[in-house]
Amino acid sequence: MTYIHRTPAGRGQAHGVLVLILFAGIMTLWTEAALAHAVTLGDQGYIQEINGVHIIPFLYLGAKHMVTGYDHILFLLGVIFFLYGMKQIAAYVSLFAIGHSVTMLAGVWFKFGINSYIIDAIIGFSVIYKALDNLGAYQKWFGFQPNTKIATLIFGFLHGFGLASKIIDYDISPDGLLANLIAFNVGVEIGQLLALAAILVVMSRWRVTPSFARQAYAANVLMMTAGFTLMGFQIAGYFVA
Template sequence: MISSFVSSTGRATGAARAVGAIAVSLAFLAISGVAQAHGVAESDQEFIEGTSGINLIPYMYLGAKHMVTGYDHLLFLAGVVFFLYRMKDVGIYVTLFAIGHSTTLLVGTIFDIRANAYIVDAIIGLSVAYKAFDNLDGFTTVFGWRPDPKKAVLVFGLFHGFGLATKLQDLTLSQEGLVPNLLAFNVGVELGQFMALAVILIAMNFWRLSPSFQRTALTANAALMSAGFILVGYQLTGYFTQGA
């Protein structure tokens, strides 16, 4: 993919500066408490806990809102489609992610399957770092092998869905209309994913037309990997200080 130009000193220096700037920014967000990957807004919590019965449209809205504001999802999706040029391939990978995400969101919430939220969110951060490392041909270069990318997207999709399930489990959900509401929420998540993905693909296609794409692709994926590891570190810090 892009390993042929990794040796360029000038480009590597520029990439290092960009990664450093992004890393500092993300670290500041984490320290200030903003970086809550799957947090549910207070107003949304009040709605969820204060209503009962079937509320399909509101739950669809909340699901879509979660996706388009969930930066961890968006970072992972951006990494997944980064080097996918055919819509058929985009559809396959996004479908696998949606299957994984939907399965654990519904099953985890309905059957109250629990896990430590910090650990789940740390794995979600790792998914971002993994995909960036994969885009940089890191597995082939360092280990001489590459994990099956389709299986990896499906597996990480399971963790992304479980991440939200752990947050919903902290709320008092009305059992009246629970299943229809969760299904509507999941439909909203997928609609939000579709909208976010459309924006990402449009931006990516314009970027790919730029003569600087191959040069800046290295910087972008290095920054993406840095962001993923910062998310991992932030969640593990929360685990050892608050959630262990």
């Protein structure tokens, strides 16, 4: 038998409001993130100037990219939103990590990228897809539930192409490229774990509140809105560029 700790209604409301404010803050920052989601100009200049193996700087850049990548974080949040067991969470996060690691490394190594506007629009769609999945939309609309693990892996591949496309644009020196790419990818995974840890701390407190079910619906609607916002900016950028 599972016992769920109940917090007073006031604390439950406070936790829920805190999470919704967090979502609103992310959406407020979204306009800048949508147009300049990649590496900052200073970091970009550093990447383009160096030669040889630089493990620590690329670890840092990979972690920084993931922690400040609101689209990646929102998708990751959507993936674990209703996952309670650590084995389940580890399985889904691992699938996402495998997906984006494979396409990021292969994409840069073989210089195969996708237009940044298009791939970022697709990443925005992945947030929409997961939010709708969390809302049970596919069962209501189509009468079936897509395989969530396969979807997570596929979107991991697409997120990886987003990373690869941005790295290719920076024209990294081939000297030490493989080691630097691996370091960058390890940094991305470190950043993902840091983001996941922060998400789980908030989610674990929020889930035990009586208001979670009602506020979870609003949170996923906000996630979906953020995904549409990113898609809109990227599609507009594609036609304006």
